[in-house]
Amino acid sequence: xxxxxxxxxxxxxxxxxxxxxxxxxxxxxxxxxxxxxxxxxxxxxxxxxxxxxxxxxxxxxxxxxxxxxxxxxxxxxxxxxxxxxxxxxxxxxxxxxxxxxxxxxxxxxxxxxxxxxxxxxxxxxxxxxxxxxxxxxxxxxxxxxxxxxxxxxxxxxxxxxxxxxxxxxxxxxxxxxxxxxxxxxxxxxxxxxxxxxxx
Numbered sequence: 001x002x003x004x005x006x007x008x009x010x011x012x013x014x015x016x017x018x019x020x021x022x023x024x025x026x027x028x029x030x031x032x033x034x035x036x037x038x039x040x041x042x043x044x045x046x047x048x049x050x051x052x053x054x055x056x057x058x059x060x061x062x063x064x065x066x067x068x069x070x071x072x073x074x075x076x077x078x079x080x081x082x083x084x085x086x087x088x089x090x091x092x093x094x095x096x097x098x099x100x101x102x103x104x105x106x107x108x109x110x111x112x113x114x115x116x117x118x119x120x121x122x123x124x125x126x127x128x129x130x131x132x133x134x135x136x137x138x139x140x141x142x143x144x145x146x147x148x149x150x151x152x153x154x155x156x157x158x159x160x161x162x163x164x165x166x167x168x169x170x171x172x173x174x175x176x177x178x179x180x181x182x183x184x185x186x187x188x189x190x191x192x193x194x195x196x197x198x199x
Contacts, residue, residue, distance in 0.1 A: 003075065003079065004078070005078075006076070006078035006126065007075060009077055010076035010077035010078070021077065022040050022080075025077075029091070030087075032094070032099065032100075033087075033090045033091060033093075033094040033099065033100070034090055035083070035087040036087070037083060037084045038082070038083040038084070039083075040073065040080050040082075041070075041071070041080055041081065048082060049171045050066065050171060051067040051070075051148065051171050051172070051173070052064035052066060052171060052173070053067045053068075053149055053151070053173045053174075054151070054172070054174050058150065058151055058173070059174070060172065060175070067148070067173065070148070070149075085167040085168060085169050086167075088154075088156050088167035088169075089165050089167045092156055092158045092165030092167065093165050096158060096160055096165060108125070109124055109126065109127060110124045110125075110127050110129070110142050111124050112124055112129050113125070124142065126144060127143065128143055128144065128145070129141070129142050132182055132185065132186075133186065134159065134162060134164075134185060134186050134189035135189040135191035136191075137191070139159050139161055140159070141158065141159045141182075142157075142158050142160070143155060143156050143157040143158055143178075145177065145178050148173045150173070151173030151174030151175070152174065152175060152177055152178060153172070153173050153174075153175055154168070154170070155167070155168045155177035155178040155180070155181040157178070157185055159189075162189055162190060164185050164188060166181045166184045166185045167181070168180045168181045168184070
């Protein structure tokens with residue numbers, strides 16, 4: 001599903017609910033899950049973090065510069081919201097704990113899709129599927145990474161069989177939030193070695 005596809009899904013939700021998409025999201029998702037710091041993007045909001053972009057060739061080695069102002073309000077369900085890592089974890093837990101969707105619906109969203117030729121993909125309906133090593137054992141992870149001006153800046157990683165949800169955000173494009181999310185998931189995986197505190 002492309003970003004434009006999610007804009008279309010947002011319009012379908014709005015039509016089915018007969019009320020604005022943002023109101024549906026607030027009432028059906030954000031409020032029930034306690035996602036109090038998630039809202040529609042509003043450029044110039046005082047409490048929003050400053051965003052940066054690598055100065056040359058999308059390479060962070062050259063240092064950051066202020067990102068040009070972006071207005072994502074036209075993207076609806078494809079990227080209109082600003083949030084926090086804590087709220088993204090609440091969202092992931094809401095999916096994992098079956099508070100948002102029926103198990104069959106969630107399984108359909110997360111299931112790997114097939115091409116028209118029948119070849120398996122590592123992608124569900126908006127969710128990437130991958131194998132990760134946690135505490136020395138392989139596990140299936142599902143997640144979604146967000147990009148700003150082409151570079152990764154957000155990662156939501158869920159490992160249902162281990163009951164783990166990790167969210168990482170950066171305020172600079174072309175960071176490595178997915179790599180950090182995997183490292184954090186490994187650190188919190190049941191059976192992970194405990195590092196003793198320094199004396």
